[in-house]
Amino acid sequence: EAQVTQNPRYLITVTGKKLTVTCSQNMNHEYMSWYRQDPGLGLRQIYYSMNVEVTDKGDVPEGYKVSRKEKRNFPLILESPSPNQTSLYFCASSLLRGSGANVLTFGAGSRLTVL
Amino acid sequence: GEDVEQSLFLSVREGDSSVINCTYTDSSSTYLYWYKQEPGAGLQLLTYIFSNMDMKQDQRLTVLLNKKDKHLSLRIADTQTGDSAIYFCAESPGANSKLTFGKGITLSVRP
Numbered sequence: 039e040a041q042v043t044q045n046p047r048y049l050i051t052v053t054g055k056k057l058t059v060t061c062s063q064n065m066n067h068e069y070m071s072w073y074r075q076d077p078g079l080g081l082r083q084i085y086y087s088m089n090v091e092v093t094d095k096g097d098v099p100e101g102y103k104v105s106r107k108e109k110r111n112f113p114l115i116l117e118s119p120s121p122n123q124t125s126l127y128f129c130a131s132s133l134l135r136g137s138g139a140n141v142l143t144f145g146a147g148s149r150l151t152v153l
Numbered sequence: 154g155e156d157v158e159q160s161l162f163l164s165v166r167e168g169d170s171s172v173i174n175c176t177y178t179d180s181s182s183t184y185l186y187w188y189k190q191e192p193g194a195g196l197q198l199l200t201y202i203f204s205n206m207d208m209k210q211d212q213r214l215t216v217l218l219n220k221k222d223k224h225l226s227l228r229i230a231d232t233q234t235g236d237s238a239i240y241f242c243a244e245s246p247g248a249n250s251k252l253t254f255g256k257g258i259t260l261s262v263r264p
Contacts, residue, residue: 042195071251073254078256079256080241080254080255080256080257081196081241081254081257083251083252086251096251128195128196130195130196139184139186139201139203139245140184140245140250140251140252141198141201142188142196142198142252143198144195144196144197145195146193146194146195147193147194147195
């Protein structure tokens with residue numbers, strides 16, 4: 039089944055304890071992206087990647103890192119989490135085409151709480 | 154920068170039509186999308202429209218685009234309880250471009 043898989047789905051952690059949220063897709067998509075969803079703020083892009091070893095900042099990159107060493111994986115790293123990073127995180131991917139819509143496939147989400 | 158605006162909440166009766174509206178500011182928007190988020194799940198693409206189209210119909214869904222007013226709407230005919238979800242409008246200025254999402258509208262369908 040074509041899908042984007044995120045882990046963990048739920049995590050409670052404490053301030054300053056490094057964590058990684060993994061994202062993997064099995065559709066051979068070039069484009070991958072991380073979003074956070076917060077009440078009243080909608081979806082905001084954190085980082086995105088157009089291909090292996092190519093990553094760029096989105097709208098809210100502060101406090102996050104990403105890497106794209108392989109096409110299928112795009113982990114989100116929080117080196118020193120803080121309570122304002124408590125949020126619902128989504129990974130998404132899409133096939134880049136010469137023309138056409140950027141049709142994103144989303145993972146099921148990872149709910150992170152930082153105490 | 155780009156901005157996409159939506160109302161926050163809509164309640165309809167089962168069997169009625171729902172109309173969800175969205176406005177955007179980026180005049181270079183080429184593609185406009187509607188995504189649906191069911192409780193506890195990620196977003197799923199419902200449909201999208203290319204900016205040279207005024208209307209797109211897909212079963213119970215009708216998308217209308219007024220490019221002059223930068224207004225997009227999604228009509229759901231014969232709304233069912235399974236349509237209760239958050240609906241996001243999004244736009245992108247071109248192929249392979251970043252999507253800018255609205256804040257999402259919660260659609261509640263009452264029996």
